[in-house]
Amino acid sequence: CKVRLYDFRVVLTNTTKLCSTKSIVTINGKFPGPTIYAREGDNVNINLTNHVQYNVTIHWHGVRQLRTGWADGPAYITQCPIQPGQSYLYNFTLTGQRGTLLWHAHISWLRATIHGAIVIFPKKGVPYPFPKPDKEKIIILGEWWKTDVEVMVNQTTQSGLPPNISDAHVVNGQTGAVPGCPSPGFTLHVESGKTYLLRIINAALNDELFFKIAGHNITVVEVDAAYTKAFSTDTLFIGPGQTTNALLTADKSVGKYLIAVSPFMDTVVAVDNVTAIAFLRYKGTAVFSPPVLTTTPAINATPVTSAFMDGLRSLNSRKYPASVPLTVEHSLYFTIGVGIDPCATCVNGRKAVGVINNISFIMPTTALLQAHYYGISGVFTDDFPALPPNYFNYTGNNTAFNLQTTNGTRAYRLSFNSTVQLVLQGTTMIAPESHPFHLHGFNFFVVGKGFGNFDPDNDPKKFNLADPVERNTISVPTAGWAAIRFRADNPGVWFLHCHLEVHTTWGLKMVFVVDNGEGPNESILPPPSDLPSC
Numbered sequence: 001c002k003v004r005l006y007d008f009r010v011v012l013t014n015t016t017k018l019c020s021t022k023s024i025v026t027i028n029g030k031f032p033g034p035t036i037y038a039r040e041g042d043n044v045n046i047n048l049t050n051h052v053q054y055n056v057t058i059h060w061h062g063v064r065q066l067r068t069g070w071a072d073g074p075a076y077i078t079q080c081p082i083q084p085g086q087s088y089l090y091n092f093t094l095t096g097q098r099g100t101l102l103w104h105a106h107i108s109w110l111r112a113t114i115h116g117a118i119v120i121f122p123k124k125g126v127p128y129p130f131p132k133p134d135k136e137k138i139i140i141l142g143e144w145w146k147t148d149v150e151v152m153v154n155q156t157t158q159s160g161l162p163p164n165i166s167d168a169h170v171v172n173g174q175t176g177a178v179p180g181c182p183s184p185g186f187t188l189h190v191e192s193g194k195t196y197l198l199r200i201i202n203a204a205l206n207d208e209l210f211f212k213i214a215g216h217n218i219t220v221v222e223v224d225a226a227y228t229k230a231f232s233t234d235t236l237f238i239g240p241g242q243t244t245n246a247l248l249t250a251d252k253s254v255g256k257y258l259i260a261v262s263p264f265m266d267t268v269v270a271v272d273n274v275t276a277i278a279f280l281r282y283k284g285t286a287v288f289s290p291p292v293l294t295t296t297p298a299i300n301a302t303p304v305t306s307a308f309m310d311g312l313r314s315l316n317s318r319k320y321p322a323s324v325p326l327t328v329e330h331s332l333y334f335t336i337g338v339g340i341d342p343c344a345t346c347v348n349g350r351k352a353v354g355v356i357n358n359i360s361f362i363m364p365t366t367a368l369l370q371a372h373y374y375g376i377s378g379v380f381t382d383d384f385p386a387l388p389p390n391y392f393n394y395t396g397n398n399t400a401f402n403l404q405t406t407n408g409t410r411a412y413r414l415s416f417n418s419t420v421q422l423v424l425q426g427t428t429m430i431a432p433e434s435h436p437f438h439l440h441g442f443n444f445f446v447v448g449k450g451f452g453n454f455d456p457d458n459d460p461k462k463f464n465l466a467d468p469v470e471r472n473t474i475s476v477p478t479a480g481w482a483a484i485r486f487r488a489d490n491p492g493v494w495f496l497h498c499h500l501e502v503h504t505t506w507g508l509k510m511v512f513v514v515d516n517g518e519g520p521n522e523s524i525l526p527p528p529s530d531l532p533s534c
């Protein structure tokens with residue numbers, strides 16, 4: 001095993017897109033940021049120095065951080081922010097994972113421009129469990145605003161109005177052309193006959209996305225750094241925070257093919273249908289050849305998302321078994337959604353709130369992991385309810401429930417190594433919406449999902465306990481539910497939240513506290529000496 005050293009300098013960088021220039025916060029002046037390359041088992045050391053006037057933290061999304069929660073990154077959850085002029089060494093080991101993940105800022109909306117890829121190769125000499133690709137390519141999908149994103153967010157939290165939707169989607173930092181502003185868009189260069197491993201990352205803030213390459217199917221082999229059974233599809237569905245490795249064989253006629261990326265939004269609150277344009281280009285394509293075109297599914301094509309998710313199964317081979325917990329010690333049922341609360345200072349006298357079991361999470365002013373580790377009282381309570389406060393027809397017409405939200409910094413406590421089943425129940429409190437839910441510190445197995453209200457008597461009978469897909473972020477179906485299982489084998493404080501940044505801002509989040517175990521390697525390690533203070 002090696003130590004992989006990286007220097008991350010947070011700096012402002014002038015960037016021009018859509019024919020307008022603004023200053024953005026970047027790592028080392030790059031958008032997207034630098035790629036971290038490592039092998040399974042390696043130790044990663046990222047020295048972050050903050051040269052801007054914003055507080056910063058970085059999250060290594062999907063990295064398990066076994067016993068190293070101090071390096072996980074969400075501001076005020078596992079660490080206090082790294083203030084202007086300060087530095088912090090993120091030090092962690094990549095244990096039992098290989099594939100593609102992403103890193104991103106985890107404070108305010110800085111992840112709009114502070115994000116990049118994490119590529120974890122298998123241990124030396126260990127092959128992929130699929131045909132070796134000739135080449136590998138990273139594809140990072142994102143969103144771009146012409147305005148300053150931090151200014152916009154501060155305005156919307158004060159006004160209670162929803163934030164603007166992005167002005168464009170980007171592929172590896174490039175927009176396509178828009179009327180009045182030419183731009184070539186990103187080009188993926190391929191050679192006839194070769195096979196490519198595409199490492200696709202959704203780093204967008206607020207959009208689940210469809211991704212499609214004209215004329216070509218791709219074969220998914222890995223999601224969220226966990227191997228899957230090979231699954232061939234013409235359309236990829238990928239939520240923010242999710243990653244997908246897929247094989248692409250360049251076996252069509254030499255030419256240029258459109259790569260289309262467009263949002264999925266079943267409830268079209270604000271119309272956001274900007275398709276990003278990129279191209280697949282075979283070597284030897286004539287300079288002016290017109291591209292082969294394609295269209296992505298309609299913005300509200302829920303059945304396409306459902307079919308895609310149904311196609312994903314753990315590889316579950318002898319070498320890579322799916323270790324699904326077969327018994328459940330904590331059976332949790334969380335309703336998730338967005339409601340409306342009165343707000344005297346807001347423009348319309350109200351504001352949106354994100355709620356889990358009707359609780360909107362209030363960010364603490366000191367990091368929860370420190371409060372937990374040092375036993376500082378009064379920062380959080382550990383009484384997060386296992387069930388919603390009352391039964392209502394979650395996915396029916398239930399507008400009245402909008403006004404029953406409570407606030408709090410409440411955690412759910414898990415003993416070390418206990419097994420958890422969590423049913424995430426989408427609601428229609430304002431409107432049905434699909435929520436990409438992310439759990440820090442764990443991979444989980446998606447044992448079931450469906451539309452409507454979860455039926456505790458019958459749905460578990462249909463659970464897939466044999467080869468459910470293993471992930472760290474799950475799209476909870478629109479007006480439906482998803483059931484996940486995991487083992488609480490990582491002591492610390494772990495964030496669970498919707499990965500649509502707008503919903504996180506509104507409070508659609510909570511934390512799990514996992515206690516230390518009794519054994520020698522079952523406690524969280526002591527905090528590093530340079531851990532920032534609040």
Ligand code: C2O
Pocket residue numbers: 059061074104106241438440495497499
């Ligand atoms: Cu990728 Cu808590 O997020």
